Amino acid sequence: MLFNSFQFFVFFSTFLVLYFSTPRGARPVLLLIASYIFYAGWRPSFLILLLFTTFVDYFSALAIDTAKSAVVRRAALFTSLTINFGLLGTFKYLDFLLSNIVGAAGFFGVELPPLALNLILPVGISFYTFQSVGYTLDVYNRRFPAERNLLYYAVYVAFFPQLVAGPIERASHMIAQYKAQRPTSPERIATGLWLVGWGLFKKMCIADIAAPFVNGVFTNPTSFNGSYTFIAVFLFALQIYCDFSGYSDIAIGIARIMGIDLMINFRQPYFATSLTDFWRRWHISLSTWFRDYLYVPLGGNRTTRPAWVRNMLVVFGVSGLWHGANWTFLIWGLWHGTALVLEDVVRRSRRLSPVAAAVGAAPAPLTATNVSSAGLAGAAAGLVYTLAAVLIGWVFFRARSFHDAIYILKSWTHFGPVSYGTFKILGLSSVELLLLVSHIIVLVIVDGLIANRPGLLRSARAGWILPMFGALVLFYDIMLFGAFGSNDFIYFQF
Amino acid sequence: MLDTRVKDWTTEPHGAAVELTYSTLWRTFGVFLILAAAIWLSLYAISKSFPFVQNGATAIAEEKQILALNPHMFAPGDKIRVIAFGNSKTLAGFRPSVFSSQVGSESSAENLAIPGDSRFLDLLETALTHGAAPTHVFLQTLPLPEDEADRSQSPWNYFLDNKKMVKLLFPFRPFIRDAIIFAFESRSAGSLTAQYRSNASQIEKMREERGYYFIKSQSHYAGDRLPDGYSLPTDTPNKVATRNVDTNDPYFQRLMRLADQYDFQIVLIPTAYRPGEFAEAPPIDAESVKALKSFPRVHVVGPAYWIYDLAEFSDPVHLNMHGAERYSKQLAALFQGQIAARR
Numbered sequence: 001m002l003f004n005s006f007q008f009f010v011f012f013s014t015f016l017v018l019y020f021s022t023p024r025g026a027r028p029v030l031l032l033i034a035s036y037i038f039y040a041g042w043r044p045s046f047l048i049l050l051l052f053t054t055f056v057d058y059f060s061a062l063a064i065d066t067a068k069s070a071v072v073r074r075a076a077l078f079t080s081l082t083i084n085f086g087l088l089g090t091f092k093y094l095d096f097l098l099s100n101i102v103g104a105a106g107f108f109g110v111e112l113p114p115l116a117l118n119l120i121l122p123v124g125i126s127f128y129t130f131q132s133v134g135y136t137l138d139v140y141n142r143r144f145p146a147e148r149n150l151l152y153y154a155v156y157v158a159f160f161p162q163l164v165a166g167p168i169e170r171a172s173h174m175i176a177q178y179k180a181q182r183p184t185s186p187e188r189i190a191t192g193l194w195l196v197g198w199g200l201f202k203k204m205c206i207a208d209i210a211a212p213f214v215n216g217v218f219t220n221p222t223s224f225n226g227s228y229t230f231i232a233v234f235l236f237a238l239q240i241y242c243d244f245s246g247y248s249d250i251a252i253g254i255a256r257i258m259g260i261d262l263m264i265n266f267r268q269p270y271f272a273t274s275l276t277d278f279w280r281r282w283h284i285s286l287s288t289w290f291r292d293y294l295y296v297p298l299g300g301n302r303t304t305r306p307a308w309v310r311n312m313l314v315v316f317g318v319s320g321l322w323h324g325a326n327w328t329f330l331i332w333g334l335w336h337g338t339a340l341v342l343e344d345v346v347r348r349s350r351r352l353s354p355v356a357a358a359v360g361a362a363p364a365p366l367t368a369t370n371v372s373s374a375g376l377a378g379a380a381a382g383l384v385y386t387l388a389a390v391l392i393g394w395v396f397f398r399a400r401s402f403h404d405a406i407y408i409l410k411s412w413t414h415f416g417p418v419s420y421g422t423f424k425i426l427g428l429s430s431v432e433l434l435l436l437v438s439h440i441i442v443l444v445i446v447d448g449l450i451a452n453r454p455g456l457l458r459s460a461r462a463g464w465i466l467p468m469f470g471a472l473v474l475f476y477d478i479m480l481f482g483a484f485g486s487n488d489f490i491y492f493q494f
Numbered sequence: 495m496l497d498t499r500v501k502d503w504t505t506e507p508h509g510a511a512v513e514l515t516y517s518t519l520w521r522t523f524g525v526f527l528i529l530a531a532a533i534w535l536s537l538y539a540i541s542k543s544f545p546f547v548q549n550g551a552t553a554i555a556e557e558k559q560i561l562a563l564n565p566h567m568f569a570p571g572d573k574i575r576v577i578a579f580g581n582s583k584t585l586a587g588f589r590p591s592v593f594s595s596q597v598g599s600e601s602s603a604e605n606l607a608i609p610g611d612s613r614f615l616d617l618l619e620t621a622l623t624h625g626a627a628p629t630h631v632f633l634q635t636l637p638l639p640e641d642e643a644d645r646s647q648s649p650w651n652y653f654l655d656n657k658k659m660v661k662l663l664f665p666f667r668p669f670i671r672d673a674i675i676f677a678f679e680s681r682s683a684g685s686l687t688a689q690y691r692s693n694a695s696q697i698e699k700m701r702e703e704r705g706y707y708f709i710k711s712q713s714h715y716a717g718d719r720l721p722d723g724y725s726l727p728t729d730t731p732n733k734v735a736t737r738n739v740d741t742n743d744p745y746f747q748r749l750m751r752l753a754d755q756y757d758f759q760i761v762l763i764p765t766a767y768r769p770g771e772f773a774e775a776p777p778i779d780a781e782s783v784k785a786l787k788s789f790p791r792v793h794v795v796g797p798a799y800w801i802y803d804l805a806e807f808s809d810p811v812h813l814n815m816h817g818a819e820r821y822s823k824q825l826a827a828l829f830q831g832q833i834a835a836r837r
Contacts, residue, residue: 004656006659186515223727228727422726424810430675464521480664481671
């Protein structure tokens with residue numbers, strides 16, 4: 001059941017009526033039932049895995065919390081991690097591993113038959129596994145006590161707005177909210193609805209309109225010259241942002257309507273003026289997960305320089321593989337890790353070298369306060385550099401193979417002519433192009449306001465007439481120009 | 495430590511603004527619903543009032559419904575009565591007047607192709623039940639419905655299909671897009687009124703041409719012909735295109751039932767591609783012949799496609815009038831040679 005479907009609209013409307021007419025104490029039960037129905041909508045058998053993960057981590061955490069001996073605590077943690085990562089590895093990485101074993105054997109002259117289990121990847125498994133593992137680790141590290149009530153824990157794992165594509169939440173943030181059952185407010189309902197509308201706009205009016213062109217070029221990139229591949233990569237950058245941040249906005253919005261806060265997942269990442277800044281704005285819930293549960297335990301930056309470089313590459317390499325079982329994802333992660341290390345080297349050299357210091361400090365984030373011409377030029381240069389680095393990364397992320405990615409990068413040395421006919425055949429006719437460009441302009445303006453003039457937006461919603469007209473425009477824009485169909489969110493595949 | 499808790503433009507306090515109350519929220523919501531309904535009614539009324547603002551595809555589809563309802567589609571003396579179905583390639587390729595003049599005086603043809611939609615059984619059934627009695631039904635491809643939901647019109651399947659649902663709830667959805675195109679095209683026509691009249695006359699012309707329609711709106715090339723050397727990155731000049739024939743498909747079986755019930759033959763005809771779009775096709779579409787050999791009412795004639803000159807295409811996909819004339823003549827010759835002889 002996709003957020004951008006009429007089925008979800010009916011499901012959520014029915015759920016809300018039941019939710020608000022149920023006594024507060026019973027709401028978690030309803031929430032859990034609704035979450036399981038929502039998840040079973042994809043494939044009922046997936047529910048078994050979700051239940052299994054829930055039970056394993058619930059009892060593991062209890063064992064960790066109540067155990068007197070360190071050995072038992074470690075054994076319980078080990079059990080939880082083995083089962084969680086074992087399941088994730090089996091469903092997500094086993095075929096990749098097997099195909100590489102066959103390939104490596106072939107390289108050494110040993111012919112093996114193709115080995116593949118072809119298991120269907122349960123939707124959202126990477127998200128709920130990480131959320132559940134995060135909880136067990138928190139309990140083990142005594143950052144959070146084990147939850148005694150299975151109901152609250154099950155809701156924490158299965159909460160339907162963020163179950164299949166995040167944000168990856170923390171138990172310390174969520175379980176208290178399920179227990180408190182804080183009443184919602186008109187403010188929450190209004191802003192929640194706005195977030196849902198804005199998320200749908202990003203998904204249906206930008207991401208899904210750009211998707212056919214992007215898919216067409218990436219399916220067979222060698223048929224296209226550099227102009228097409230560049231446009232496709234640029235559109236993919238917008239598509240993945242609008243798709244994923246759109247999903248997060250909808251998730252945060254529908255949770256907020258119920259009176260539950262989810263963490264923010266994106267902060268206008270393409271306004272970042274360095275890659276370090278970008279990673280503070282992109283998929284924040286995953287970045288912070290890796291920071292807290294992998295980077296810091298590895299030693300973080302409180303270690304030697306070589307160890308820190310290793311930590312960065314490990315974290316970003318694993319983050320790349322988290323997205324999918326393909327070498328291209330690993331390269332994407334390592335590309336970002338390496339670039340961040342280099343960025344740090346440059347930053348340090350600026351501090352050490354008087355010549356470099358004279359050239360200027362690292363660009364400050366582009367904000368309303370950063371309006372001096374020197375600051376603006378530095379920020380603009382940082383923005384262009386970051387965008388270029390991110391676009392190169394997206395080539396590896398989206399390409400079907402390493403070979404395709406290299407072809408695309410090479411094609412940028414020669415930009416050939418483009419024809420309207422090709423755009424049309426790839427799904428961008430004149431009207432679609434016009435709509436896409438208009439919607440991108442709206443996105444840039446609104447994201448720019450959110451990043452730099454949030455006060456303007458807040459004051460704009462002080463009354464009721466302006467927000468209502470805004471909602472009308474948004475509603476009809478989505479209904480008249482949005483892409484309807486069965487367009488999955490990109491991050492479901494991860 | 496990076497603060498990831500909820501602090502964003504929607505939640506942070508907004509200074510001296512008045513706090514939102516439930517009464518304000520419900521009032522806003524009520525006004526929203528009233529205005530949304532008013533806009534819905536206005537757009538619906540406008541879309542119905544200006545039928546020739548809608549894009550060619552929609553106008554053609556509506557007109558084809560009217561043509562299918564005509565019990566006098568064929569004259570009593572017509573011995574060979576052909577209806578061609580298909581998508582925009584058939585629409586812009588098959589000229590009934592040229593075809594029937596080639597086949598002979600006792601023949602008549604109608605083009606009931608609809609752009610963007612090669613599924614045709616409802617339209618065929620409408621024509622059959624309203625008195626049209628074709629002897630031959632021409633198809634470029636055999637019907638391949640996209641999915642199960644397409645085959646069933648049950649409310650549940652409707653509900654599961656977001657495209658159908660939005661079409662049902664906002665029937666004027668294409669109208670706004672059409673109006674944008676209409677406004678663009680009106681620049682060349684001189685005015686909005688002139689463009690409206692032009693659209694109306696094109697539909698009238700299609701009626702006179704028995705359903706054939708030249709898709710001028712998609713031709714952006716001088717003389718309505720593709721320039722020399724034209725190609726697209728999606729072309730596969732070394733690949734032979736094939737037609738997928740699925741005789742187990744319920745849609746195909748429904749077509750067979752209709753053919754038995756109303757006694758007509760089905761003819762799988764070639765389509766036309768640009769040079770380089772695909773490799774040359776074998777002279778006989780052997781795979782389709784093999785797949786259909788146990789269905790005596792279905793005849794496969796000629797290759798799966800012909801390759802025509804670039805000058806015979808008005809855009810990357812569709813034939814221009816010159817190309818359509820050649821195609822219809824070639825089809826008539828093929829038909830006479832293989833089908834008429836069998837009769």
